[in-house]
Amino acid sequence: MSNPDIPSLRLLMGFEAAARLGSFSRAAEERYLSQSAISHQIQQLEEQIGQPLFSRVGRGVELTVAGEVLLRSVQLSLNTLRSGLGRVASYLDPGLVVLVCPAPLLQGWLQPRLDKLRHALPALCPLFSTDESARFVDELDVDINIVARPLQQRGLLEAPFLQDEWIVVAEPGLAAQLADRPMAEHARHAELICLEESITHDESAGLFLGPLAGFRKRLVYDDARLLLDGAKRGMGIACISRLLASESLARGELALLPDYPRLPGRQWWLSRVEGETRSPLVRQLFDWLRAEADEPGRDTQSSRTAPPDL
Structure with missing residues (x-):
């Protein structure tokens, strides 16, 4: 089965305006055309597609089933085209x-x-x-x-x-609670949140097999940004990239747990x-x-x- 010819952009934009506004006359005003020109464009489009696209309702028009299907495709295509043109314009910026x-x-x-x-x-x-x-x-x-x-x-x-390096951090309130307790007791007073890949990654596995082994894992993320957010919300101590956490540490939103090793990262x-x-x-x-x-x-x-x- 051969692919149908794609109607001209002029016809499709006239159709989209009439469908969106529910009126040939208002579409004509938006497109700076006469009402008869819009009507002619719709007629051409219907002949090319072989389906009626509108039915008359009072002084306006409404879409047929075929018109509704076409409108979704046309609007999606126009949005993609406008986005692409916007990106082209941005690439013209000399900076x-x-x-x-x-x-x-x-x-x-x-x-x-x-x-x-x-x-x-x-x-x-x-x-x-x-x-x-x-x-x-x-x-x-x-x-x-x-x-x-x-x-x-x-x-x-x-x-x-x-x-980078792997560090262990916590929300300042939680970090203060843990600071008053021996490191061996931390797992009884806090849970662990971590990044999925860090559990078995060669760079960080030593932390999970060593000082973090006794902690219950409360949350495991596959997005490091969510891990950062969870740590700042006090959901548990976190094994995290220092580069990702650096601003939060500087702002006092997170605190480094100094008793835990810092391992070289990426x-x-x-x-x-x-x-x-x-x-x-x-x-x-x-x-x-x-x-x-x-x-x-x-x-x-x-x-x-x-x-x-x-």
Whole structure:
């Protein structure tokens, strides 16, 4: 069976206006056409589809079953088209730089620094994407990529970026209660919330097999941002990425449990096209990110001390 020809956008937009407004005359006003022009467009569309799309009701019109089916498809297509045109317009901004960054790192480390970034690069218009399936830097869709391992793509400049670590935290009230008790008794007074992947991950498994082994697991998440929210709500102690939790720790929304080991976590890498970039702002943002990660006294400084033995 052959695919039917797609009616012209002019006919579909006239139909959508008439269907949405329930009137040919009001659709004509919206489209800056005469009522007879709208009526002619609808007639053409009905002839092309082979189905009546409207029935007369008093001085207005209402959709037939075929019209309702077509309207849903047309509105969905128009919304997609408008969204695409909006994205095209955004790409015309000369300050646009596309940065792909995992959501937890974007939320916990980069978001708190956006004011500082804006002052450092006022011409920059960053487009942040959390789509980790973007595995290439191609100067069209992705300018800079923050990844857990080097992409090893020809023609890329790749540099170590941030070293994360696993820490154990709690809401300050809960942390204060535990501070008055020996560590061996903590499991009797608190439950554990954690990220699903961290239970068996090589980096963090030592915590779950060691000092956290006696805790009842109250909640297990597959999204690190929900884990952060649960910890701040006092749902239990949490084994969490320090980079994700850094702003909450600085604000006093979370407290570090100092008796628990801090284990080295993921090493993040920064990637961009080698040599000249399509815009000087790409290189400037890349350099700013590296400098910010290496700034003395930043919240990762304490991670350079070796964690205590388990």
